[in-house]
Amino acid sequence: MINVGIVGLGLAAHHFHIPLLKAVAGFKITTVLSSKSPAQIHALVGDVNIIDNLDEFAQQKEFSLAVVLTPNHLHFEQCKSLLLAGKHIIVDKPCTVTCEEANQLKTLSLELGLLFSVFHNRRWDSDFLTILDLQNKNALGRMSYFESRFDKYRPEKSTKWKDSNVPGGGILYDLLPHLADQAFQLFGYPQFVSASVAIQRKTSDVCDYFNIKLIYPELEVVLRASSLAAHSPFRFYVEGDKGTFIKQHLDIQESKLSNEVLNYEEWITEPIENSGTLYQQSGTTKVKSIQGDYRCFYKNIANSLNKKAQVTVSIDDAIATIKIIELAMQSSELNEVIAW
Numbered sequence: 001m002i003n004v005g006i007v008g009l010g011l012a013a014h015h016f017h018i019p020l021l022k023a024v025a026g027f028k029i030t031t032v033l034s035s036k037s038p039a040q041i042h043a044l045v046g047d048v049n050i051i052d053n054l055d056e057f058a059q060q061k062e063f064s065l066a067v068v069l070t071p072n073h074l075h076f077e078q079c080k081s082l083l084l085a086g087k088h089i090i091v092d093k094p095c096t097v098t099c100e101e102a103n104q105l106k107t108l109s110l111e112l113g114l115l116f117s118v119f120h121n122r123r124w125d126s127d128f129l130t131i132l133d134l135q136n137k138n139a140l141g142r143m144s145y146f147e148s149r150f151d152k153y154r155p156e157k158s159t160k161w162k163d164s165n166v167p168g169g170g171i172l173y174d175l176l177p178h179l180a181d182q183a184f185q186l187f188g189y190p191q192f193v194s195a196s197v198a199i200q201r202k203t204s205d206v207c208d209y210f211n212i213k214l215i216y217p218e219l220e221v222v223l224r225a226s227s228l229a230a231h232s233p234f235r236f237y238v239e240g241d242k243g244t245f246i247k248q249h250l251d252i253q254e255s256k257l258s259n260e261v262l263n264y265e266e267w268i269t270e271p272i273e274n275s276g277t278l279y280q281q282s283g284t285t286k287v288k289s290i291q292g293d294y295r296c297f298y299k300n301i302a303n304s305l306n307k308k309a310q311v312t313v314s315i316d317d318a319i320a321t322i323k324i325i326e327l328a329m330q331s332s333e334l335n336e337v338i339a340w
Contacts, residue, residue, distance in 0.1 A: 002305055003062055005031035005087070007054070007078060008069035009044060012092050015257045016121065016294070017067055018045060024298040026306075027065075033057040054078060058085035065090065065115075065305070071161045072168025076101040079116075083108050088115040090301065093177040094325070095318045097168040102322055106315045115304060117311050118318035119297065122178045123185060125251035126270045126292035127235055133290050135186060139278065140240030147222040147237040148183065150175045151229030157203040170207035171225050172197055172328065177321040179223040183214060184320055187221060190214035194337045195328035200228050212328050215337070236276070247276030251292050268293045 004027055006013055021027045031049045032041050041050055051057040058066075058081050066087040068078050076096045079089050083105065095118045096102040109116035122128060134140055157163050162174050192215040200209045209228070214221035226232075236247040252270050270289045278285045296312075303309035323340075331338045 002027050002065055002302060003030045004028065004065045004067055005033070005057060005060060005063040006045070006067045006069060007033045007057065007082075009034040009036050009041060010069060012069040012119075013067075014044060015254070016119070017069060017090075017092075019257055019260075020294055020298050021067075024295050024302060026302040027298065030063050031057065031060050054081055058082050058087065064088055065301075068092065071166070072173055073097055073166055075168075076105065079105050080108065083112055083114055083116070086112070086114070088305065090117055090119060092119050093181075093318065094118070094168070094173055094322050095315065096322065097173070099319055099322050099326060102315065102319045106319065109315065115301070115311060116315045117301060117304075117313050118315065120177065120181045120313045120317065120321075121294045121297050122182060122251070123313070124292045124294050124296045125182075125253070126268075126289040127247045127249075127251055127276065128182045128185075129290035129292055130247070130276060130287060131236060131238060131245065132186065134238075134245060134278070134287070139242065140238060140245060141242030143219055143238060143240040145220050145222075145237075145239040146183070146186070147224065147234075148179045149229075149232055149235060150179060150225045151232035152225070152227055153230045154208075154227045155201060157201060157205075157208075163204070163206065163208075165206045171227065172207045172210050172325055175225040176210060176212070176223065176325055176328065177318075179225070180212075180321045180324045181317060183221050183223060184317070187214075187216060187219060189320065190216050190221065190340050192337050192339055193324065193327045193331055195331040197328055197332035200226070210328060210332075212324070212331075214324075243278055243280035245276055245278050245287070247289075249274040253292055253294055257294075 029045055033051045038050055066082045066089055068091040075091050079091055195212040197207050198209045209226050212223045234246050234248050238245045275286045275288050278287050300312045304311045327338050
């Protein structure tokens, strides 16, 4: 049994990590560090040991894996303290605010021989897995254009920390890691980056829009997110010399988890009407989505800690998603194309 301590009980814990840890065999949540009341904590997690400061939490012997789910600007110092206390680490994306911080954590985790992984759960989105399958089958041929959107309609700034002008705030840090990690899994790292990063809403003081172009030798990749998209034409749009694939609907898992749907077959099974469409000279085909499953992340962590597998999401993968954030900000500020 892998005993787990959780730092932070916000939406990430409630809607993702707690139900996933409960759904995967081999994990037990034993300890929580949170500012919530004991009654709230017990209602969310059950009978656990409640700690109110990081130093005491780090010294607890009853858990070996710490799951850090606090605001982004706290990740570095918290993960560093927990690594020094001998804990394996899972941290919500992005793992830190800067590449320099992430590289320090990489060095420390390697020196101490501790697992360090980042929750890039959208590798197990149904739409992404479907495109990966089409790529592996060469159904689209040589891809020349790939666009990935994560549009939302939130015209008013919220009171959440992710919408605040703090280090690691804004949708560049919130959504770009998802889109970039998927693109890197499909195509590797680009040669150049060109980006527009902006504040669109009058009430906002932090990035709420980005349009980022990853430039490869024979491929253009566009990653886009907006807070003012009352309607978005697609989630994915892909062109290749054998056809075009369009997927409109988001993966359903986040919606199901947010609504506390814990029947796992219902949770991970996408409705057939949400399928994407493949357009070819021979005709049009609905492509049934490959089934996604966020539980795969924690299944891999369990296997890694039990020496049965390598970690799927490495800290190097996470560092790449912070690097693209830094390059996007630089490109947008200078209005220049930046080399990777």
